[in-house]
Amino acid sequence: MIISVNWLKKYTDITVSIDELTKLIGERLVEIEQVIPLAEKYQDVIIVKVVECGPVENSDHLNLTKIDDGGVWQDVERDERGLIQVVCGAPNVHAGMSAAWLPPRSTVPETFGDTEPFVLGARKLRGYMSNGMLASAKELDLYDDHRGIIEVDKQVEPGSSFAKVYELDDYLLDIENKSLTHRPDTFGIIGFAREVAGIQGIAFHTPEWLTHLQSTTSVEGEAVEAPRVIIEDTQLSDRFSAIVLSGALESAGSPLDIQTYLSRSGMRPINAIVDVTNYLMLLTGQPLHAYDYDKFLQVSGGVNEVRVRKARLGEELAILDGRTLTLTDADTVIAAGDVAVGLAGAMGGADTEIDASTQRILLECATFNLFDLRAVQMRHGIFSEAITRLTKGIPAPLGIPVLNQAASMLNDLASARVSSVVTEDYPGKRGALEIEVSLNRVNRLLGTDLSALDCVEILGNVEMPTRMNGDALVVSVPYWRHDITIVEDVIEEIGRLRGFDEITPMLPIRTFSAVTPSPFDALRARLRKTLVRAGANEVLTYSFIHGDTMQKAGQKQADAYRITNSISPELQYYRQSLIPSLLTAIHPNVKAGFDHFALFELNKFHTKRHDLTDEAVPKEIDSLGFVIARLQSADGSAFYEAKQYLEYIAKELGTVFVYETLEADTDYPVTQPFEPKRSARVWNADKTVRIGVIGEFKRSVAKNFKLPTSIAGFEVSPRSLHHLAEAAPARYIADSRYPAIERDVCFRVPVTVTYDALMTVIDKQAPVSEITVATAPLDLYHMSESDTKNITVRFTLKANDRTLVGQEATEYIEQVSKSVQNKLKGEIV
């Protein structure tokens, strides 16, 4: 929305500089996106009198003029009378007129600010010197008009500044509409001016005509019976008022100052009838619409009735922009009798359009359900200035004063006579509202120390009469402030108009107590740091994925929450685990030249495989996904590279993980991408807590994601890790003071015996009580084709009370050897 500062000045004093004004508006009303100064653009435009005008020889359209600039422009060729010669091609140029002259060396306003602005000079046209030019509305950057040059319609001395006379020494404020959606009053210059007064601490006075909430029009000449207005459903409209005017001249134009105010606000002047409705809308926020009343009666078949009703499903309506809409029953129409002649609040119909033959007009002033209109905007793509205002909820009482003023202006400018009384249906009357708020409450919420008098003045400035009742303020809410309904709304107004920045920032006074950081957050931070220390890179990837990605990972779309309204096809589903997102990131990084790297993400996933929570929303699964990729194939399977990382985490958390081959028929989204034969389910030591899954990926998955040969990963639950870490408090065990004995033992076991199976047998072989034994793998060897393999283990034996002798170690190893022989058919090599 564009707000003209000069227009504001017609309704309020502005006592501060433009910089201070924009700062104040920003701090106390609304964000200004841009301030556009106009003065410089129009600084050289001079009003001149065309003294002589005659055709140029050998030209079918050029005229030779002599103009009087009052002698104000320097260094320009003049004749003996001081007149300046200008050649002009406009058909409407004539002697005696006043025009806007762009003198030599001035910049054509239309090109002002361009990279190569057009600067005028004196040059010959058809052999005649032309000094500068007489300007059209287009050249003045007012609006597109090819009819000719503008005709200055004010009686002013030649040489007057065009900018001064038409108040174009202006600043335009480009307002960020979004934060004013609840303030329909500010969508009119007068309402905006009221705010500008209030934030400056100046009392505002609404123009008198706008305070007459009853009709002030009187019928002139032959009276016409106004159509009956019927709002069929009170939900559709609060108020619909109309009046019949006769004799309006469609050909009449509006005065240039109205035209310039319209055009600087972004609206194109058309003719006096349209311009008056637009002018009043910009001024008050209240849109108006004019129907050709005779056409209206023709369409209605003589039924003198305006109906506001729901459209019928499939009903067609030709509207003013040339389209024919097919309506739905959520649309509201204005009907002549039963026939729709306008889409309520949005656009008039073609059948009742004003044209040169129009004798009588029916002028409408109404409000409509703002929620309905919002849907209409979307459904039919209509974003006019009128509907923009109506969707903010224009207050119904505004209608009559605007209709009064419209009738009066149309009489002045287009010779229209009032031919009927105002006719209306007004089901949405609201009672007056008073809000009582204690001064203490105001100060308590804002953190201020305002007096009652301060508050009365602040509110009074914006015409909210306030009286005192004991220590309470009793505020009368004006009709244009429907948004004020509760005590807090009044407090906001006081704080805002006075300036929130006037409030002293302070810290809350509270009894202090230490806040314990969330232990789960602490664990996640620890996991991050652990993996980073181990050379991995943390990533963040989207929570939503494409259905294809899910399928590529072997996951079922039916289990995923589907997004129905995404504007991007990439965001179809909530992901059901993190691994597919990580796998998607592998190929681009390999292509970018990274040949050995690990990615991880700590995030959440969602799947319909879980029940809803107590709050009936989907359960959120915290997850840690990890993938390690290597371009060249490694020694050994990638599985063990990933496992190395998981073991590193176990060590960091002081816990132990147990690995169990992933069963082939496992049907859970997290495990889907993993190849069961080369993957494991991960448990805690006693297999009571599920940690997650680790492994290599299915061949199909590797192919689908273009994965390098060596790749593996895991997806584990940080909640489970948190649980284990809490159960494994860090404890320090002192080393024995006595030397240890190390024995490296190589076991030959059948190839089917797992490493864990061997270690379980070994661990069960308790040594004598005072001796502690630690084991660690040294070597795993398998000769190809052989049905046995060798596992070499280092035993470290210690006693806390003495130096062990070799014999003790030997006896222990012999016992271990026997167990391995008995239970696993293994032997010591």
Added chain:
Amino acid sequence: MSNNSIETIQRDLLERVQTVDVPRDVLKSPELKQLYGTIATLPAEERGPFGKSLNDMKAILEQAITEREEQAESAKIVALDVTAPWDLNTHQPSLLPTTQGTQHPLTTELEVVIDIFTRMGFQAIESRQIDDDFHMFGALNFPENHPARDGYDTFRTEEGFIPPAHTSTMQHRILKNGRADLEAGTPIAAISYGRVFRNEDVDATHEHTFYQVEGVFVSKTATLGEMLGTLRSFFEAYYGQQLRIKTQPAYFPFTEPGLEFAIEKPAALGGKPGEWLEMLGCGMIHPNVLETAGIDPNEYSGFAWGGGVERLVMLKYGIEDLRHFESAKLTFLRKFA
């Protein structure tokens, strides 16, 4: 050629897929070639349907071939001893070098933010990534069909769940859970942080997925002045210097009054006096929001705020493009070593 014979040939070929060494060769069998050869000899009107039934058969064969190939592939896959510390005949794999590891700048910064608020006495609660209309809108004084809902460009799931468009989706829960403490005399002081989602096109300055931090404070005496003080205190701690602040009226259905909050650009970011950075939206909690959570707005008042995390990170490091954050590109991530 009758359909009957096509069926017979299909049965034979399917059987062959299961028995031959190279199942894909079945597609080159003479029977199939012959069948395709006959198309040209048929009357024009029969060619279409016949060709279609041939193609259907070919698709069935291909599926059977793929299945058998996958079975063969799978049979070739050698099972691992998942309990072993490393692979047979190899040695313990090493971890990647520490110098290569990096934490994501966003989580790094989020940890800093959470740490400051924790020290200021605020509990940190992670925000949900999927929620319902009630928590996202209803409990926050957004009536049905309210125009303010549009500003949030929310995604929706088939079931009507919402990927939250602001971390305020946690506000009602924080208020409700804190009510008992509040009544016992302890103010509610909490932040919620996490991912939020807006249904918009992605470019250098717009993302459909980003992070926010929301704060809530409720006590018997909370004022707007205290809100300004609390926020200024946070930013001063974050930037390690004194800062000037300013506000701008704003409209959020869940605050009354509502404000935009800006700080003067800190020297650490190369700021000069008079340069302002809009940081967040804030306001006094709307009485309807307190009431919905069972807190009496006549007895208690509170303030809340919410702002983006990416902006802090981008300003701090001079990151030029919002899209880097979720790109998972090592070229970006490794810059934060």
